Amino acid sequence: MKSISGPLFVLPALALIALFVLIPFLGVLGLSMTNFDIYVLASSANLHFIGGANYVHLFHDQAAWQALETTLTVVLAGVPATLALSLICALMIESIAPRWRGLFRTAFFLPVVCSTVAVAISWRYLLNTHYGLINHLLVAVDLPALNWLGSPTLAVIAITVVVVWKGFGYGMIILAAARREIPEELYDIARIEGAGVRQQLLSITVPILAPTLGLLALLDVAGYWQLFAEPYVLTQGGPMGSTMSLLLLMYDRGFRWWRWGVASALAMILTVIMWLFVWLQRHTKTSWREG
Amino acid sequence: MASLELSHVYKVIGGRQTVLHDINLIAHHGELISVVGPSGCGKSTLLRSIAGLEEITSGDIFIGGRRVNDLQPQQRRIAMVFQNHALYPHMTVYQNLAFGLRARRVARSVVETRVRRTAVRLGLEALLGRYPRELSGGQRQRTALGRAMLRDPEVFLLDEPLSSLDVPLRSEMRRELMALHKSLGMTMVYVTHDQSEALSLGERVVVLSAGKVQQVDTPQEIYGNPLNRFVAAFVGWPPMNFLSSEILGTSAMDLQNVEYGVRPERLMLQQHAADDLSVSGRIECIESLGGVWQIEIIHNGARLIARVPPDAALRQDEELRLWFGRADLYAFHKTTGARVKVQR
Amino acid sequence: MRLVSAVAAGDPPDIAQVGNTDLATLVTLHAVIAQPPVAPDFFPGALNVTRFHGKYYGTPWYVDTRLLFYRPDILRRAGFARPARTWTDWLKQMQAVRRVLKRGQYPLLAPINEYAFLEVLALQQQTPVLRDDARYGNFDNPEFRAALTFYKNLFTQGLAPPIADHQLINLWWQMARGDFVFYVSGPWNIGEFRRLLPPKDEGLWMTAPMPGPHGPGASLIGGSDFVIFRTSTRKRLATAFIRYMLENRQQIYLYKLTGDLPARRGPWALPPLAGDVKLRAFRRQLEHVSSFEAIPEWDEIMDGMRRAAEQVIIGGQSVRAATRNLDRKVNNWLAARRQIMAKDKTQAPIRSGMSAP
Incomplete structure (x- = not known):
């Protein structure tokens, strides 16, 4: 009885995972090794197993490499920026007078709960070359107006900025809560021992928040690899494909050009990359809790 | 030389709430x-003020003879x-x-x-x-x-x-x-x-x-x-018993406007000296703490606690008279709470 | 497209309204049936795009084409009574117009993330952009290169800003401000201009047919067709519905509701279409429309063409290199089509468009 009750309890969860994760995963894996396209849909007789041909195709596809580079750039620049901004705002909120806290917390968290599409459209106006607020501010301080969404380099920066702006509030809330859990006495001791503000931040606050930061980094990495809505609305992948993310490319290939085989291969590659990142992160010691 | 000295230390929060009120204290070296x-009395604030983790409103703190x-x-x-x-x-x-x-x-x-x-x-x-x-x-x-x-x-x-x-x-x-x-x-x-x-x-x-x-x-x-x-x-456990002069009755001294106190461990089952005082009441409960019994008696609605040696004769709900020496009786001013000297 | 999913799931509707490329996709999927034209007075260009292997698979419902929207007042200020008819004159006109504009204003708006304008320029040439029954790309031909060069010059000479449509704040308001003098767009913008600008600004914009390489040019036929699905059990009812929707009354009612232009000539002789001065250019252009082959890969190819143009305009690539690159990509995308055609021609339908023999 005892030996089967455990497995019985996890069975429903396992069944759900199998149904919604494992089976689709195997389906996509299978699909990625076929030529599934519009002609196959017309007649299943056209379906062929083509092994790794889709992967070879993607390997030689410059657009795929560019999408990988763009997405990687957003992940590598966006995740640290998000964490830093989350941390700074969390510490700021916790250090200001309590009656202002609610206001700032709401203001910083608002982007998280806003619809990405609405947010991206608002940013489109802010980033407009001629009429946008950002360029007006730049000009006001004697800097040149920038062609934010028209230059391949600036567009990637703009996308990263929007992604970070949209996401940092979540980490801020979590980090503010974690910061509140740190006893004030730890800082009292630091003051008595003569540790300054910078030292308090670097040798107390950051190390204690490290496990939380690690968790947020994991979530952000997973989220940013799946970059889609921001470039979809802001730039549609342009200019010159500079803001085409892997997921956006997958969408184009699969749902606009009916090349499901190639799109599935892209999905598999994205999955493997994300696995790799999660694995790397789990094997990097960022947490004192793991001992 | 004093290791620590506090002189007229005040801490007022927000101009109204006085957390520390004219604290004067000298601690000698060693x-x-x-x-x-009790909690909220300001003792932690006092300590944090000495440490410099909190600012005091007025007064001086000296550590090792140095004003800090x-x-x-x-x-x-x-x-x-x-x-x-x-x-x-x-x-x-x-x-x-x-x-x-x-x-x-x-x-x-x-x-x-x-x-x-x-x-x-x-x-x-x-x-x-x-x-x-x-x-x-x-x-x-x-x-x-x-x-x-x-x-x-x-x-x-x-x-x-x-x-x-x-x-x-x-x-x-x-x-x-x-x-x-x-x-x-x-x-x-x-x-x-x-x-x-x-x-x-x-x-x-x-x-x-x-x-x-x-x-x-x-x-x-x-x-x-x-x-x-x-x-x-505040000091002593169980806490001191407090009695009004009415309860103590005629045997009390002729002091006006006072409240009397006697510690539970000073109450006795027998009279020891001729001028010992006593109160009596119904035994409300007997609690054995091993080598000593804790007894509660109700006297004119007032509750008294006594610590006495175990005595098998004691029964709940029975009347009991408890004795104590005049030297063990304290008197406090009813309104100010200040100690009043008892004539012995 | 959701209809493809519906076909894949085996549960399509009886009737649907689809665009031209989608029609090709549905014909490829054998999902829709052929239906003879329900009226004699369709614009030939509109009817032609529904023909595959000599049969009509859709009934044109409404049509659109691309032509010039422009600012007559600014054009007059630059010394021109009407828009040019040829590319060369148009270029000269835009150069002259630029002199009367302020900083940050441009003679032309041609969003680089839209391919319709370049597609029209390509369509105006004699040589098609695909060859051998749309088996191979044929962009690397002198005529398309000329079209792409003309297009490129618009940007490199500063006549049009190299921006995408999402970099506009408000197209109509910006046109009214004079930010742009020419804009190549479709009929829906007649309604949009009227809806989004105050009535007093009605005189600030006008329409004109597309200039061509050597004279009034052809333009693209777009719009929407009714299709009946093979799986429908109510095909007669469906046909009756389509017939009803194409009566004058309903065509005019649709125009009033949405601004979509009737696919038949009949309603154009009646008010309010007959009296609208801004529709005249469309009426004329619709007699002069054409289209490329409709194949399922068409949108992908056009997207590729647009990207190639971006490489030239922003990336500084040469026109020659861009067209060669594009052909290589297109040949890749058409590989599956070539395979199918080698096996069975009927599986890869092609509309009798402008494919080189």
Whole structure:
């Protein structure tokens, strides 16, 4: 009885995972090794197993490499920026007078709960070359107006900025809560021992928040690899494909050009990359809790 | 020379709430002073003010003869131990001990030597590589003490350092602390809400209530000669019995407007001297504490507690007369609470 | 497209309204049936795009084409009574117009993330952009290169800003401000201009047929067709519905509701279409429309063409390199089509468009 009750309890969860994760995963894996396209849909007789041909195709596809580079750039620049901004705002909120806290917390968290599409459209106006607020501010301080969404380099920066702006509030809330859990006495001791503000931040606050930061980094990495809505609305992948993310490319290939085989291969590659990142992160010691 | 001196120290918050009210206190070098009072009486604020973690509104604080009002905490030559130990969870015992020395940029070899010496002294040498969460309560306590000792302070401030420990450990640590105090010869200010701890540890005891010093004296004097009703009621367990002059009846002295008090352990089952006083009442409950019984009697609606030797003759709901010597009777002014001398 | 999913799931509707490329996709999927034209007076260009292997698979419902929207007042200020008819004159006109504009204003708006304008320029040439029954790309021909060069010059000479449509704040308001003098767009913008600008600004914009390489040019036929699905059990009812929707009354009602232009000539002779001065250019252009082959890969190819143009305009690539690159990509995308056609021609339908033999 005892030996089967455990497995019985996890069975429903396992069944759900199998149904919604494992089976689709195997389906996509299978699909990625076929030529599934519009002609196959017309007649299943056209379906062929083509092994790794889709992967070879993607390997030689410059657009795929560019999408990988763009997405990687957003992940590598966006995740640290998000964490830093989350941390700074969390510490700021916790250090200001309590009656202002609610206001700032709401203001910083608002982007998280806003619809990405609405947010991206608002940013489109802010980033407009001629009429946008950002360029007006730049000009006001004697800097040149920038062609934010028209230059391949600036567009990637703009996308990263929007992604970070949209996401940092979540980490801020979590980090503010974690910061509140740190006893004030730890800082009292630091003051008595003569540790300054910078030292308090670097040798107390950051190390204690490290496990939380690690968790947020994991979530952000997973989220940013799946970059889609921001470039979809802001730039549609342009200019010159500079803001085409892997997921956006997958969408184009699969749902606009009916090349499901190639799109599935892209999905598999994205999955493997994300696995790799999660694995790397789990094997990097960022947490004192793991001992 | 006084190790610590507080002179007319006030702390007022927001211009209205007086947290510390005219505190005057002198601690001599090597003295262990305990500060006791109910929660919210200002004892932690007092300690934090001495440490410089909080600013005082007026008055002066001297440590080692130096006025420290305008000095930062790290310049005041104090060390502090907190109730929750305040160990850094992400640092090993060694790192926790070394934290202050590192912050002050002491040479690595010196740090190593001093940390090891202190660890040996506190029996922590085998635990230097452990993290706080891998330590027992007592070991954490010792680490916190060690960190404070490494500051080599003029005054050692302890804020309820034992209250997070469980009871058996607490008395053990109390003994260790006293031994430590003796061997270090350091001035200590020990804050607690537990009056028995305050009495057993302190060479002198400061009783604090509502931000005011009620009495400063040796434990014996605090217990035997309380200056007012608050001190009398706060110190001693079970607490002192209070009786109105009506209850005490004709046998009482002819004092007006007073309230009488007698400690439970002074109530006796027999008359010992001719001029002994007595009260009688119905036994409400008998509680055996082993070698001693705790009895509650109701007299004219007032409840009295007595600690007496076990006596099989005692029955619940029976009438009982309890005796006490005139010397054991205290009198307090009904409105001011000040002690009134009883004519004996 | 959701209809493809519906076909894949085996549960399509009886009737649907689809665009031209989608029609090709549905014909490829054998999902829709052929239906003879329900009226004699369709614009030939509109009817032609529904023909595959000699049969009509859709009934044109409404049509659109691309032509010029422009600012007559600014054009007059630059010394021109009406828009040019040829590319060369148009270029000269835009250069002259630029002199009367302020900084930040441009003679032309041609969003670089839209391919319709370049598609029209390509369509105006004699040589098609695909060859051998749309088996291979044929962009690397002198005529398309000329079209692409003309297009490129618009940007490199500063006549049009190299921006995408999402970099506009408000097209109509910006046109009214004079930010742009010419804009190539479709009929829906007649309604949008009227809806989004105050009535007093009605005189600020006008329409004109597309200039061509050597004279009034052809333009693209777009719009929407009714299809009946093979799986429908109510095909007669469906046909009756389509017939009803194409009566004058309903065609005019649709125009009033949405601004979509009738696919038959009949309603154009009646008010309010007959009296609208801004529709005249469309009426004329619709007699002069054409289209490329409709194959399922068409949108992907056009997207590729647009990207190639971006490489030239922003990336500084040469026109020659861009067209060669594009052909290579297109040949890749058409590989599956070539395979199918080698096996069975009927499986890869092609509309009798402008494919080189």
